[in-house]
Amino acid sequence: MSHTREVSVRRKGWWPAAAGSAAAAALLLSGLGTSVAQAAPPEKDSVYYASPDGRDEGQCQEQHPCSLEHVQGVVRHEAAKGKGDVTVVLADGTYRIDSPLEFRAEDSGRDGHTVRWTAAEGAHPEISGSTQLSGWEKHDEAANIYVADTPAGFETRQLYVDGVAAPRAATKLALTDLTLTATGMTINNPALAYLADLPDQDRIEFESLGDFTDRYSPVQSIVGSTITMAQPAWDNNTWGWDTVQNSLLAESTWFLANSLSFLDQAGEWYVDPDAGKLYYKPADGVNPQDLDIELPRVETLISVGGTYDAPVSHLEFSGLTFTGTSWLGPSSAEGYVSQQNGGYLKGVYDYRPADALANCSRGCEPYERTRNTWFQMPSAVQVSAADHITFARNTFRNLGSSGLGIGNDDNAVLTGIGLGASNIAVTGNVFTQVGGHALFVGGIRADAHHPSDPRMTNQDILIDNNTISHVAMEYQDTSGILSTYVTRAQIVHNEVRDLAYAIDTGYGWGINDPGGSQEYLNRGYYKYNPIYQTPTTLKDNLIAGNLVHDIKRDFADSGNIYNLSASPGTVIEENYLYKVSGVGIYLDEGSRYILSRHNVLSGANPWVFTNAYSAGNGTNDNTLQENWYNSGGAQMPNAEARNNRLIDNVRVSGSNWPSAAWEVICAAGVAPEYRTELNANLGGIDPRCETVAAAETR
Structure with a gap:
């Protein structure tokens, strides 16, 4: 054919x-x-070497490889000559970085030549923004929850366990459990009364899966049966299309996430930045000390x-x-106000009507002003x-x-x-x-x-x-x-x-x-x-x-x-x-x-x-x-x-x-x-x- x-x-x-x-x-x-498939480079091409324990000095030769940061400076100098291709060969291992690697115009190949950053033959180098967690101790024997230290004030939305993204602690809600209001929610289900007694209420998030959006809104506080949501995330999530209170075609699916009290399923986790602790519930019989648990930085x-x-x-x-x-953007008071496929609202829209919860839940003229500002x-x-x-x-x-x-x-x-x-x-x-x-x-x-x-x-x-x-x-x-x-x-x-x-x-x-x-x-x-x-x-x-x-x-x-x-x-x-x-x-x-x-x-x-x-x-x-x-x-x-x-x-x-x-x-x-x-x-x-x-x- x-x-x-x-x-x-x-x-x-x-x-x-x-x-x-x-x-x-x-x-x-x-x-x-x-x-990638070209023949061996001509004589004028230059090759430099890096390794996870490479030095921050020298000319980065095979016998004396450099760190990524240092070899980048060497390559910039060589590439500027425009005399041939320049290759950086990365040895096997994990290159842990605590800030982005920035490639600007001075990192370019010149005069038709290319600068290559490539793995050594047979190697699988990893450029990682995470640190490995260790030092796990039992926190709750009956619930099989472990705890490890993290840097004080450290926040994350992700944890990776043996190469798989682990879910944050969460609990699913019935749509009848809550009534959504202009400022947040009213708790209808008496079984949720415990929410008002939880610590760190401002770390709890409400997630809504609609017809084509996945939205996150942070909680501000919970008093009695009243949940007050953080702004501007709540205002932004309650107007437009496929809103948290009025999805387009079918009923939404709701969750509360990110509280230690929700940590009840194997594989879930919760981080407490103020205490510098991360809690993890492994499968029965598994010690997290035997797992590769990566905390992104x-x-x-x-x-x-x-x-x-x-x-x-x-x-x-x-x-x-x-x-x-x-x-970390969705962890702020902005939340994540998805409009479609990675486009989202952010900030305060002073033209949002006061009655938007009721009258802009499936679009309205003021909302249309936002579209080119996402x-x-x-x-x-x-x-x-x-x-x-x-x-x-x-x-x-x-x-x-x-x-x-x-x-x-x-x-x-x-x-x-x-x-x-x-x-x-x-x-x-x-x-x-x-x-x-x-x-x-x-x-x-x-x-x-x-x-x-x-x-x-x-x-x-x-x-x-x-x-x-x-x-x-x-x-x-x-x-x-x-x-x-x-x-x-x-x-x-x-x-x-x-x-x-x-x-x-x-x-x-x-x-x-x-x-x-x-x-x-x-x-x-x-x-x-x-x-x-x-x-x-x-x-x-x-x-x-x-x-x-x-x-x-x-x-x-x-x-x-x-x-x-x-x-x-x-x-x-x-x-x-x-x-x-x-x-x-x-x-x-x-x-x-x-x-x-x-x-x-x-x-x-x-x-x-x-x-x-x-x-x-x-x-x-x-x-x-x-x-x-x-x-x-x-x-x-x-x-x-x-x-x-x-x-x-x-x-x-x-x-x-x-x-x-x-x-x-x-x-x-x-x-x-x-x-x-x-x-x-x-x-x-x-x-x-x-x-x-x-x-x-x-």
Whole structure:
């Protein structure tokens, strides 16, 4: 089948033109991702060495390796000469850092040369922001709770036990247990009367899982049956859409978390910063002294960012593990006020109506003013104002926010200079046990969709052959891969599994597309925001050859491959989705000009949904052609009026896929050379995929 061959070629960085698509524009990624496999460097290339116990002096030679901080200074000096590639070889072991490693313009390769930070042959170096906890003692014999010392005043939202993110102590609530009010909650269930007697009440958090958001609000105090919530988190969580008191489609799920009194399940933990203690409840018969329990100390591990005049360029990271971070933003009075997929409200909105709890719980005109002011979740590894940056065969594990952020808004990066990412390659990496997104590309504010400086444009981003499993662990409404306003993103041959949302592209609900959206004109959005007459930077993207499976039904409003807003020239093709919940291909508000073809969808319901119910919301001119599915049908309201077309799609019975569909199934996901123990065994599905299942793992 010709299209299968096209996708396999894309692994090598070539993007064939899609018929009738603006994606025929030449992809500017030539050369990206090839440097890892290059031949031996020429004589002028320089090699330096680092080790976990390396010195803070010297020239960092193999016999006398240096610390990361010292070798960085040596490399800067050498790279500035522009006489060849420069390589830093990291020996095996754990490099524990207590502040971010910052890569700026002076860390760049010069004159076409590259600076590489790579693992020594056979080594698995870890750059860690955590410290290992020890000295455990029994705190409560009957309850099997242990305690260890932490630095006084130390706060964290994460704890990692033998490489797995451990849950904070929490208790689930019934919706009848509480009545939500403008200032907090009233306790209805007498069994919860003990809450008023708890110490450290201002450390308790209320979590609400809605239809598409996961929100956190901190408690201020509890007196009698009255819970007063901290501000501004409570005000911000009780207006807009999918609010804590009025989720969109189905009932919310509520929890109280972060109190020692909730520590009743094996694997849970609680930290008391004032006392400098951390409490942990292991499984019966397990001594935590025998476990690797990691306490994260930093929020950002790696910051790659320059300026638009002097971007960071020609850097490569390969064979490394990035691990051991937290994100403390939600622990403040701001909480975490999710709006969708890592975008959140923060601060005081003085135009929020006094009656918002009742009258703005499903949107209102004042709320529409907020949309271009949302913040973005930060990432443990950040790239902005940068070009020709490569991440190859790394592992991103045990991270408290998102894993790798590329070209996010300025509020989500350490440098304060966001966007501006181009020619970035993310190839063959593993993402697991991550709090938010695995990969988060693009911004959501005005400069992301209509850059005031063309150098802000995020473009030519290659995301290929990555394995993403068990991410969005704490912020469950985030997706495995999110690419917002990006030009020429290739999201190809990745495997995404074991989370609620898989691959999402676009943002903005069509409100920033040419001519705006009638739906948001009706809501009053344009009283406060411009109607643009020019397109956004979202275009010419490719989502192809991905393997998506074991997607959880944690939210009522769910999609597996999902898009928001106009994306001319974008193609979704030859992806295989199985064991998925909810919608297979979800074209939400404003989605236009997208071609979805030759995808295989097993178990989705419906297999496609185009959100064109509302008149004038811009979900128009999409084509779904020659896809195969075995359940769910198509949900395409007003299809003819909106020119959303179904062409020659085929429903099959069970797994009786035709041979062309089997070609897509067996070619989906990462190439054999990138496979790990986390990848699915496609050989167990059909003998025709045995070659995939038998591939060597690393």
